[in-house]
Amino acid sequence: MGTTGPAFLVTGATGPVAEATIRLMAKRGDRLLLTGRDRARLAELDRAYGAEGQVETYAVDVTAPGGADEAAARAAERFGGLGGLVHLVGSFHAGPVVFTGAEHYERLLRVNFLSAVTVTQAVLPRLSDGGRLVYFGTPLAQEPLAALSAYAASKAALLAWVRSLAHEVKHRGVHANAVVMTMADTPQARADRPQADFSEAVTPELVAGAVGFLTSDAADGLYGSLVPVLGRFGFSTALAAGPPRGGGNG
Numbered sequence: 001m002g003t004t005g006p007a008f009l010v011t012g013a014t015g016p017v018a019e020a021t022i023r024l025m026a027k028r029g030d031r032l033l034l035t036g037r038d039r040a041r042l043a044e045l046d047r048a049y050g051a052e053g054q055v056e057t058y059a060v061d062v063t064a065p066g067g068a069d070e071a072a073a074r075a076a077e078r079f080g081g082l083g084g085l086v087h088l089v090g091s092f093h094a095g096p097v098v099f100t101g102a103e104h105y106e107r108l109l110r111v112n113f114l115s116a117v118t119v120t121q122a123v124l125p126r127l128s129d130g131g132r133l134v135y136f137g138t139p140l141a142q143e144p145l146a147a148l149s150a151y152a153a154s155k156a157a158l159l160a161w162v163r164s165l166a167h168e169v170k171h172r173g174v175h176a177n178a179v180v181m182t183m184a185d186t187p188q189a190r191a192d193r194p195q196a197d198f199s200e201a202v203t204p205e206l207v208a209g210a211v212g213f214l215t216s217d218a219a220d221g222l223y224g225s226l227v228p229v230l231g232r233f234g235f236s237t238a239l240a241a242g243p244p245r246g247g248g249n250g
């Protein structure tokens, strides 16, 4: 690993999709601050990839007041500035509208959407011109299925916001883009959905390839692009929850 690559804040680094991206970016020589609340997982990542001044971990909840600024400040301090953000923080909820309380909508909007806003607000003043910002969406934002309204709406908000942001920051040469991915083939997803066929699902390695592209000079022409990384997965058959029980109208 070199020591001259750009510096990225990687939020949600503890999730199942992140490690392949961390591996790719670390191998490329990028400097990474990996953040999350899960200290045990951060310690695992530190054992696997940690190197002082190169790949470091930091426990922080970027969705809590002050957390986003703390994370961005830490990254900028450790690396002498920031070249980008990979914002993997996310959450999921399934359930028909009639059984989904406002607290679920609030949580998903906070984690999937507002966290991107506050982290980006913290990163932008510390970001070099030509910086690269990457967010994570779902095709369900534009093609929602039954029982996924809170998740779809929160990711739709995120993707509309990314496109607006991109117009604002492109004049500094800052690239804000999103990977739009179907359900990833991870051990957690397999455990949660034993009935699903993962043979054609997108892998974290394929997602990492797209993130690697979006955080490289090869993506110099992309501002506000929503890049689909869908694999050959049939979303409707694997995730559709069927008609809600108890009188919902689907």
Ligand SMILES: NC(=O)c1ccc[n+]([C@@H]2O[C@H](COP(=O)([O-])OP(=O)(O)OC[C@H]3O[C@@H](n4cnc5c(N)ncnc54)[C@H](OP(=O)(O)O)[C@@H]3O)[C@@H](O)[C@H]2O)c1
Binding pocket: 011, 012, 013, 014, 015, 016, 017, 018, 035, 036, 037, 038, 039, 061, 062, 063, 087, 088, 089, 090, 091, 092, 111, 136, 137, 138, 181, 182, 183, 184, 185, 189
């Ligand atoms: N996995 C998929 O199939 C899939 C499909 C489409 C899009 N995506 C999106 O891709 C990104 C990465 O996927 P992933 O499955 O690795 O993500 P994830 O596990 O859903 O979330 C990533 C991290 O977000 C943090 N987080 C979750 N809930 C939180 C909360 N209430 N408050 C603060 N932090 C919270 C957790 O870190 P800590 O607990 O350590 O804080 C978690 O490790 C996410 O944005 C996800 O929505 C994933």
